[in-house]
Amino acid sequence: xxxxxxxxxxxxxxxxxxxxxxxxxxxxxxxxxxxxxxxxxxxxxxxxxxxxxxxxxxxxxxxxxxxxxxxxxxxxxxxxxxxxxxxxxxxxxxxxxxxxxxxxxxxxxxxxxxxxxxxxxxxxxxxxxxxxxxxxxxxxxxxxxxxxxxxxxxxxxxxxxxxxxxxxxxxxxxxxxxxxxxxxxxxxxxxxxxxxxxxxxxxxxxxxxxxxxxxxxxxxxxxxxxxxxxxxxxxxxxxxxxxxxxxxxxxxxxxxxxxxxxxxxxxxxxxxxxxxxxxxxxxxxxxxxxxxxxxxxxxxxxxxxxxxxxxxxxxxxxxxxxxxxxxxxxxxxxxxxxxxxxxxxxxxxxxxxxxxxxxxxxxxxxxxxxxxxxxxxxxxxxxxxxxxxxxxxxxxxxxxxxxxxxxxxxxxxxxxxxxxxxx
Amino acid sequence: xxxxxxxxxxxxxxxxxxxxxxxxxxxxxxxxxxxxxxxxxxxxxxxxxxxxxxxxxxxxxxxxxxxxxxxxxxxxxxxxxxxxxxxxxxxxxxxxxxxxxxxxxxxxxxxxxxxxxxxxxxxxxxxxxxxxxxxxxxxxxxxxxxxxxxxxxxxxxxxxxxxxxxxxxxxxxxxxxxxxxxxxxxxxxxxxxxxxxxxxxxxxxxxxxxxxxxxxxxxxxxxxxxxxxxxxxxxxxxxxxxxxxxxxxxxxxxxxxxxxxxxxxxxxxxxxxxxxxxxxxxxxxxxxxxxxxxxxxxxxxxxxxxxxxxxxxxxxxxxxxxxxxxxxxxxxxxxxxxxxxxxxxxxxxxxxxxxxxxxxxxxxxxxxxxxxxxxxxxxxxxxxxxxxxxxxxxxxxxxxxxxxxxxxxxxxxxxxxxxxxxx
Numbered sequence: 001x002x003x004x005x006x007x008x009x010x011x012x013x014x015x016x017x018x019x020x021x022x023x024x025x026x027x028x029x030x031x032x033x034x035x036x037x038x039x040x041x042x043x044x045x046x047x048x049x050x051x052x053x054x055x056x057x058x059x060x061x062x063x064x065x066x067x068x069x070x071x072x073x074x075x076x077x078x079x080x081x082x083x084x085x086x087x088x089x090x091x092x093x094x095x096x097x098x099x100x101x102x103x104x105x106x107x108x109x110x111x112x113x114x115x116x117x118x119x120x121x122x123x124x125x126x127x128x129x130x131x132x133x134x135x136x137x138x139x140x141x142x143x144x145x146x147x148x149x150x151x152x153x154x155x156x157x158x159x160x161x162x163x164x165x166x167x168x169x170x171x172x173x174x175x176x177x178x179x180x181x182x183x184x185x186x187x188x189x190x191x192x193x194x195x196x197x198x199x200x201x202x203x204x205x206x207x208x209x210x211x212x213x214x215x216x217x218x219x220x221x222x223x224x225x226x227x228x229x230x231x232x233x234x235x236x237x238x239x240x241x242x243x244x245x246x247x248x249x250x251x252x253x254x255x256x257x258x259x260x261x262x263x264x265x266x267x268x269x270x271x272x273x274x275x276x277x278x279x280x281x282x283x284x285x286x287x288x289x290x291x292x293x294x295x296x297x298x299x300x301x302x303x304x305x306x307x308x309x310x311x312x313x314x315x316x317x318x319x320x321x322x323x324x325x326x327x328x329x330x331x332x333x334x335x336x337x338x339x340x341x342x343x344x345x346x347x348x349x350x351x352x353x354x355x356x357x358x359x360x361x362x363x364x365x366x367x368x369x370x371x372x373x374x375x376x377x378x379x380x381x382x383x384x385x386x387x388x389x390x391x392x393x394x395x396x397x398x399x400x401x402x403x404x405x406x407x408x409x410x411x412x413x414x415x416x417x418x419x420x421x422x423x
Numbered sequence: 424x425x426x427x428x429x430x431x432x433x434x435x436x437x438x439x440x441x442x443x444x445x446x447x448x449x450x451x452x453x454x455x456x457x458x459x460x461x462x463x464x465x466x467x468x469x470x471x472x473x474x475x476x477x478x479x480x481x482x483x484x485x486x487x488x489x490x491x492x493x494x495x496x497x498x499x500x501x502x503x504x505x506x507x508x509x510x511x512x513x514x515x516x517x518x519x520x521x522x523x524x525x526x527x528x529x530x531x532x533x534x535x536x537x538x539x540x541x542x543x544x545x546x547x548x549x550x551x552x553x554x555x556x557x558x559x560x561x562x563x564x565x566x567x568x569x570x571x572x573x574x575x576x577x578x579x580x581x582x583x584x585x586x587x588x589x590x591x592x593x594x595x596x597x598x599x600x601x602x603x604x605x606x607x608x609x610x611x612x613x614x615x616x617x618x619x620x621x622x623x624x625x626x627x628x629x630x631x632x633x634x635x636x637x638x639x640x641x642x643x644x645x646x647x648x649x650x651x652x653x654x655x656x657x658x659x660x661x662x663x664x665x666x667x668x669x670x671x672x673x674x675x676x677x678x679x680x681x682x683x684x685x686x687x688x689x690x691x692x693x694x695x696x697x698x699x700x701x702x703x704x705x706x707x708x709x710x711x712x713x714x715x716x717x718x719x720x721x722x723x724x725x726x727x728x729x730x731x732x733x734x735x736x737x738x739x740x741x742x743x744x745x746x747x748x749x750x751x752x753x754x755x756x757x758x759x760x761x762x763x764x765x766x767x768x769x770x771x772x773x774x775x776x777x778x779x780x781x782x783x784x785x786x787x788x789x790x791x792x793x794x795x796x797x798x799x800x801x802x803x804x805x806x807x808x809x810x811x812x813x814x815x816x817x818x819x820x821x822x823x824x825x826x827x828x829x830x831x832x833x834x835x836x837x838x839x840x841x842x843x844x845x846x
Contacts, residue, residue, distance in 0.1 A: 021470065
């Protein structure tokens with residue numbers, strides 16, 4: 001099989017599906033594809049989203065073929081009449097769609113393994129533009145397709161990420177790698193807490209100014225996300241190791257100005273960093289959550305291997321549960337209220353002692369939309385961390401909706417634990 | 424000012440900025456714009472993202488002008504050399520860019536108000552394609568621009584949402600509304616569990632086939648997301664209430680074929696539906712989670728007002744915690760293992776009795792990536808629900824990474840509770 005991708009090849013992604021043109025949906029497949037293409041030196045020049053309309057997809061596909069070496073389409077490979085990607089690609093190249101016996105048999109077997117006869121409509125998924133290479137789908141019925149013609153490569157991938165990602169890793173990456181350009185794009189994400197976006201910009205500007213004049217330059221961008229600021233660095237390099245070494249030196253320079261506000265210089269999440277710090281110190285953690293409702297536990301346990309240091313979590317919404325599960329003395333709640341520093345400290349100390357671990361966390365607050373008052377408005381959150389030798393406690397006020405307040409509260413608790421473990 | 428938008432006008436969005444072509448960023452401005460356009464009856468036919476390269480933007484803009492009545496560009500209006508949107512729009516229409524004295528004066532005053540002299544570079548933001556209407560920016564320096572020519576309307580908006588949103592509300596919506604056509608687009612999302620995408624399609628095809636022939640037609644699309652299938656319906660209507668009534672009748676028809684697999688006919692999440700069912704019956708719930716690590720609690724408490732029915736949650740990763748927090752007899756774990764139906768039932772019954780509530784949930788399983796075995800591979804999850812008069816328990820096997828397995832397990836538990844409450 002020949003591949004016509006040139007050095008410094010340019011790619012375009014097209015996500016197909018009318019649901020991606022509604023106010024609530026966004027195309028995330030292109031993010032995965034971009035990361036994988038960048039890793040082999042292919043730049044993404046444009047991303048498109050089109051609905052299930054033949055003429056719209058045809059127009060965008062033709063325009064893309066005029067300007068890119070590689071076009072990656074995701075979605076529209078399902079079995080229903082509004083799945084048009086196969087047919088439009090065949091039309092764009094002027095080739096017929098033919099039923100592929102091997103693909104059809106694979107789809108039948110997939111249904112049979114679940115004890116179901118293949119619905120007749122799934123037959124459509126065995127249609128292949130003549131000359132296309134079939135990319136087996138190990139997690140679904142629709143195969144991917146790879147089509148090369150006129151110096152252009154077009155790849156059709158299923159929309160569901162759990163089908164698309166493994167197919168890309170297994171069949172597409174392998175196919176494209178030998179033809180990618182002479183340089184690779186290497187990226188690094190630094191994550192920061194405790195500062196605003198403009199504070200970070202002011203601090204780091206003197207450091208990264210000179211990089212933009214270097215050859216090749218290190219590109220930087222600052223991004224404010226919920227609960228953290230991210231610095232994205234990228235550079236082109238012939239050997240990935242060389243680019244990574246440059247970005248590692250750049251990250252080290254930034255660490256000198258950002259200090260402990262920089263919690264991750266390789267994109268690791270705050271829960272991963274906290275997990276590593278706990279493992280290193282051989283400490284275990286237990287959490288008592290009110291307003292975050294289990295989110296802190298859930299984030300801690302998103303990390304593979306977290307059972308080594310997460311002992312337990314309790315979600316104690318009601319006052320009685322705070323007493324039952326974290327031994328909070330009812331008198332403290334009566335005297336200071338459930339959202340108070342003494343209550344948060346009692347939750348942290350209580351769960352720490354009950355679990356017999358080194359770190360206890362107590363979170364209590366008002367996530368809204370109801371429950372606020374003049375003195376304790378919605379967004380008021382108290383976080384306490386108890387250690388073998390004492391505790392820290394902070395009262396904060398967050399803005400946003402209920403889920404944003406929950407996230408920021410969990411983020412603040414993780415950050416307080418991190419700073420104690422690093423300090 | 425004349426406006427050439429036809430009834431049933433089609434719009435295209437173009438987000439400009441190379442940072443939007445990296446693996447970590449997504450264009451969210453188009454979601455806001457889509458919601459606002461739909462509300463005045465304008466469909467979004469395609470969304471594009473292009474970098475700061477003149478030829479790329481020019482190609483996408485020209486292709487868009489061929490296929491849409493309205494093109495909305497966001498971003499690329501800043502003061503630096505890589506902000507190219509103004510110049511490319513002028514080039515596409517063959518008009519010169521001219522410095523606008525009023526805009527320049529407004530930018531100068533904005534800086535002066537902060538006690539700063541306008542940097543010379545910001546002069547670029549006063550350049551206007553000849554004939555464009557200026558949209559004042561109340562939250563930043565870059566004005567928006569509105570350009571009408573050859574039966575097409577092009578709107579240039581700043582990229583930062585805090586500048587773009589108010590500008591759209593104040594100046595763009597007002598300008599487009601009278602010309603937006605006689606109809607509005609109304610949408611409705613139905614959510615289904617317990618069926619595959621093709622099963623849902625086969626079931627509902629006979630119902631929605633005729634709608635596509637109706638005038639105006641009800642458009643439908645089916646979407647498989649993690650743990651549920653979604654049916655998206657949309658229709659055009661002169662009055663939104665009329666469209667909503669048609670979609671309500673359509674949803675009722677679908678309910679007759681989907682039965683209790685249809686859990687929401689207005690986009691409500693499964694946790695919202697479970698919350699409402701609990702409230703109606705005045706039941707309270709308590710959960711004991713192992714492999715989901717608090718995710719079920721967190722999802723239940725994402726719902727405003729959930730403190731009325733969520734009593735407590737416990738996250739018991741270790742065997743000792745299962746005994747301490749949910750009274751699981753150690754003998755059950757010894758005999759059957761921690762991931763077993765007897766253990767899940769003991770967790771559900773234990774937490775139910777401990778909390779003194781009507782519904783108890785126990786979840787235990789192997790979220791991976793480690794911990795699997797031949798008989799209990801990664802993805803094996805047992806969910807038990809205990810009620811005053813008995814319990815149900817199911818062993819399931821999910822595919823995906825750790826976070827996907829957690830999500831599907833929580834989804835399955837919510838769905839089991841829902842079906843019991845509805846049954």
